[in-house]
Amino acid sequence: SAVISQKPSRDICQRGTSLTIQCQVDSQVTMMFWYRQQPGQSLTLIATANQGSEATYESGFVIDKFPISRPNLTFSTLTVSNMSPEDSSIYLCSVEDEQGWTEAFFGQGTRLTVV
Amino acid sequence: GESVGLHLPTLSVQEGDNSIINCAYSNSASDYFIWYKQESGKGPQFIIDIRSNMDKRQGQRVTVLLNKTVKHLSLQIAATQPGDSAVYFCAENVYGKLIFGQGTELSVKP
Numbered sequence: 001s002a003v004i005s006q007k008p009s010r011d012i013c014q015r016g017t018s019l020t021i022q023c024q025v026d027s028q029v030t031m032m033f034w035y036r037q038q039p040g041q042s043l044t045l046i047a048t049a050n051q052g053s054e055a056t057y058e059s060g061f062v063i064d065k066f067p068i069s070r071p072n073l074t075f076s077t078l079t080v081s082n083m084s085p086e087d088s089s090i091y092l093c094s095v096e097d098e099q100g101w102t103e104a105f106f107g108q109g110t111r112l113t114v115v
Numbered sequence: 116g117e118s119v120g121l122h123l124p125t126l127s128v129q130e131g132d133n134s135i136i137n138c139a140y141s142n143s144a145s146d147y148f149i150w151y152k153q154e155s156g157k158g159p160q161f162i163i164d165i166r167s168n169m170d171k172r173q174g175q176r177v178t179v180l181l182n183k184t185v186k187h188l189s190l191q192i193a194a195t196q197p198g199d200s201a202v203y204f205c206a207e208n209v210y211g212k213l214i215f216g217q218g219t220e221l222s223v224k225p
Contacts, residue, residue, distance in 0.1 A: 004158075033213075042204060043159070043215040092158050094213075104149075104213055106158030 002027055002095050004107035012113045013083055020079045021110045023093030028073035030096070033104065034066070037090040046091075049076045083114045127222045134192040136219045138205035141186060147208035150179060150190045153218075154201045162190070162203075197223045 003026040013019050023032065031050065035043040047055040047068055055068040069077045080087050090111050094104040128134045140148070146167045151159035165172045165179045165188075172179050178191040188205050200223045205216040 031211075042218050043206075043213075045212060045214075048212070094158075105161070108156070108158045111156075 002029065002105045004093055004095060004105055006093055006107035006110050008110055009108060010111040010113075012115060015084050015114055017083055018079055018081045019083065019112060020077050021091055021093075023076045023078070023107055025074045025095050030073070032070060032076045033094045034068065034076070034078045035092040035094060035106075037092060037109070039089070043092065046078070080112065083112075085114045088112055088114045124217065125220045125222070127224060128195050130195060130197060130223055130225050132195055134190075134195045134199070134221060134223075136190045136192075136203050136205075136221065138188040138190075138216050139186060140188060140205070140207050140216075142207060142209050142214065143186075145207040145209050148179070148181060148188050149206045149208070149213070150177075150188075151204045151206060151215075152199075152201045153204065159204060192221075195221075195223050197225060199223055 005024045007022045011019055031048060033048055034046040036046055037043045045058050046061045046066055047057045049055045049068045049070040051070045051073050057063060065081050067079045078091060090109040092109045093107040096104060126134060126136060147164065149164045150162040152162050153159045163172060163174045163177050163179050165181050167183065170181050176193045180189045190203060192199055200221055202218045202220045204218045206213045
């Protein structure tokens with residue numbers, strides 16, 4: 001299994017500012033995923049980040065709001081831009097296993113509060 | 116659109132009893148299903164999975180049942196323990212992407 005570290009674990013931010021969340025994996029993986037989990041709700045996929053290409057965004061999420069970087073096979077960042085209180089959520093990074101399958105391993109998440 | 120949903124948002128059981136958490140899915144293209152456990156302040160943790168060509172799979176104290184006819188998935192936890200208290204999510208793999216259900220909060224009473 002992969003070990004995933006996210007930074008920061010939590011933050012409180014002013015509206016209108018941006019926050020970049022880091023995701024570090026202890027092994028090389030092809031696919032990395034970013035999810036949002038709003039308070040008391042389930043997980044929603046934001047985008048898939050592939051090394052060497054632009055991220056693929058799901059319906060309702062756009063690159064200007066959630067720019068993603070994937071500079072190598074062990075690291076990715078998600079930026080939440082021009083934040084509003086509606087962006088208050090837990091943001092989670094996940095990866096597929098090293099066999100490229102389907103089981104996803106998750107980081108502990110970043111709890112973001114926008115005031 | 117396609118969705119995965121849970122029948123019960125909360126479930127309270129006595130320690131030692133068996134727990135059953137249900138999930139309905141609607142995407143007929145799903146070929147793989149996973150149950151996750153999420154404890155407070157943590158990311159989801161893999162519990163057990165099942166492929167669409169199976170109808171039952173057992174793990175340690177957990178069993179997943181898949182009924183493709185009615186598009187229903189369930190997680191059975193035997194001899195539920197206080198450490199099982201968490202939110203449980205089902206997820207389906209659709210063309211390489213995970214779609215999560217609503218979640219059920221399991222509370223175990225000592």
